[in-house]
């Protein structure tokens with residue numbers, strides 16, 4: 001394992017000091033000689049790199065830092081006290097000289113120098129301070145650090161590193177003390193600490209925080225040489241308590257795992273990795289300005305993050321290495337003892353001898369500790385030895401391991417990277433502050449705007465108020481002035497009047513001064529009188545309104561409701577009254593009609609007639625005669641009592657009975673010539689034609705047709721009937737109706753129109769003649785008589801206008817000839833038969849046609 005050159009003490013010189021090969025060992029102190037590397041020391045000799053260029057073990061600037069080695073002697077244990085009672089310890093320590101004497105026998109010894117020699121009486125605190133504290137401080141500064149314990153089983157590696165000191169805090173080992181130190185120095189807000197706890201046994205890395213995870217691989221960054229275990233559990237540490245629990249858990253898992261593997265705890269390496277991430281500010285950079293070389297623009301410091309790692313290694317017991325080594329069988333050794341310790345020894349040897357090849361890849365332990373030996377980390381090794389002369393060989397081997405390790409040089413480099421997260425966090429905080437400030441300013445601005453608005457509104461209100469007040473004052477003033485001037489003018493007028501009345505001179509003067517003056521006075525006087533009158537009227541009106549208002553006000557809230565009720569009652573009353581009036585009219589008209597009909601009946605009976613209710617049809621002039629005799633009919637009296645307008649209004653009543661009675665009354669009135677003009681003037685003809693058109697009720701239609709027939713007796717009305725479309729309405733009714741009495745009325749009306757020369761053409765063109773002839777189908781003698789009368793009237797007209805024989809021809813074509821012949825033969829009434837005969841004989845065309853057809857009358 002080691003060459004002879006490193007096997008110090010192999011010589012025979014008693015008490016000869018065997019220093020390590022490196023010349024600086026003698027003079028070096030275990031305490032760090034590194035200058036302080038924090039950001040507070042800009043003049044630091046350390047050259048830091050940014051994240052973009054992590055330093056690697058192979059190159060770049062750094063600070064040389066040799067591996068520091070301390071030796072610690074365990075006190076004799078009980079077994080040794082007994083077994084070695086008669087023997088001296090195999091080592092003698094000279095702590096003040098940092099030397100250790102390894103006895104070969106009673107007279108020979110070898111002396112070795114270490115960076116620190118810790119006797120069996122050294123406290124845990126002292127051990128921590130001299131071995132681990134400088135490394136922990138470096139880790140806090142951003143360097144990687146390693147503290148490793150190496151030694152034979154039972155010599156106190158775990159005691160030194162892993163004691164928890166739960167019952168006695170002074171017994172706390174390096175692990176707990178390191179964490180205490182770290183926790184005290186980091187910031188809870190900006191820094192973070194996380195821990196992984198692993199065990200390496202037979203080239204397998206097992207997670208002591210998650211034992212099922214037992215095949216963790218090592219990842220090496222080829223660029224930076226950084227070693228990481230991404231598969232390992234990382235637990236964030238917030239306080240010492242949580243760390244102690246974690247260590248306890250890891251230890252429990254380690255014991256359980258080793259029991260399962262049926263091995264001893266000393267055969268595995270326990271590795272605790274503490275990852276420290278700290279946020280620091282970079283140095284401020286002063287930049288000279290162009291204008292003034294003396295003044296400097298200072299750039300704010302950059303946020304940086306330092307990621308460092310403290311590796312605490314409790315190695316497996318080294319006695320087997322020693323045993324195989326003492327026998328000098330390197331290969332056997334590798335087979336029988338822990339491969340990794342052997343590989344570590346080889347690497348340290350290679351590094352100590354500045355060998356070109358360092359067999360780092362021979363084991364996982366050397367790969368894991370690559371940065372600790374010959375890398376960028378600050379490394380402290382504590383070698384533990386026992387006092388027993390029985391284990392002198394193992395002790396010597398341990399001492400030699402330490403001596404070789406002391407020759408290993410590391411190149412310490414700090415690892416900084418730009419702290420984007422911290423920068424983002426800071427920027428977020430800054431942004432939040434700016435947003436809050438902006439919101440505050442916005443709020444203040446809004447408040448100010450609102451205040452100004454309010455103030456402006458108040459001012460506007462005040463101005464408006466002032467303006468209204470001023471306006472009112474002005475108005476009052478004008479009113480007063482106006483009243484004053486009116487009063488003055490009145491006074492002046494009275495004065496003038498007095499003067500005018502009592503002073504004749506005034507009149508003369510007036511005449512003397514010309515008419516213009518007097519006219520002026522008269523105009524002014526008139527204006528004044530008018531003005532005064534209007535004012536008085538207006539005042540009266542105002543007083544009246546005021547008193548009404550007062551009454552309304554006095555009536556109170558209930559008044560309105562009362563008024564409403566009264567209004568409704570009043571409307572009801574009006575309605576009732578209207579209805580009653582209607583009923584009175586109807587009753588009166590009914591009564592009068594009955595009287596009239598009875599009267600008619602009496603007269604007819606007296607004449608031996610049929611008692612026709614519509615005399616106008618048979619004897620158009622009979623009513624006229626009656627009226628001319630000076631005896632006023634009861635129906636005529638209706639005009640005086642009711643008025644034709646009211647009777648005509650009833651034709652449009654909603655009540656069908658009322659409409660029937662009304663149309664009967666109108667028909668009876670129309671029978672009297674004296675009434676006809678008033679009926680037509682009041683729109684009665686139009687109303688009757690409307691009733692004919694509406695075809696709502698047979699009785700109404702019949703009576704309406706009778707009334708039209710009566711009106712059609714008058715020549716003036718005949719033209720009106722034609723103008724208002726009466727001929728076509730009568731024709732339509734003639735073809736639609738079946739009731740003989742309706743047909744009699746319609747035929748009567750048309751027959752009356754047939755006597756008017758001016759209507760001849762219209763009667764033909766609007767189908768009046770055709771309708772008249774068509775009604776013969778009824779065969780009722782009353783209808784036939786009207787048809788015959790109509791044809792006779794028509795023929796008479798034609799004979800008067802004998803030039804137009806074409807009309808007679810039309811009538812023949814229309815069947816009038818045969819109808820007349822039929823009437824002469826079939827009609828039961830002699831007067832009608834005779835009328836038909838006369839008509840036939842009156843026309844040349846009729847006569848020649850009868851001859852042609854051999855018709856004998």
Ligand SMILES: Nc1ncnc2c1ncn2[C@@H]1O[C@H](COP(=O)(O)OP(=O)(O)OP(=O)(O)O)[C@@H](O)[C@H]1O
Nearest residue numbers: 074075152153154155156157158159265266316317
């Ligand atoms: N400096 C010391 N002072 C008092 N007792 C000690 C000291 N060093 C070790 N011991 C005791 O020696 C015993 C063995 O120590 P420890 O278990 O730490 O050895 P180890 O080297 O870790 O062994 P292994 O390699 O088997 O794990 C323990 O009982 C421990 O208390």
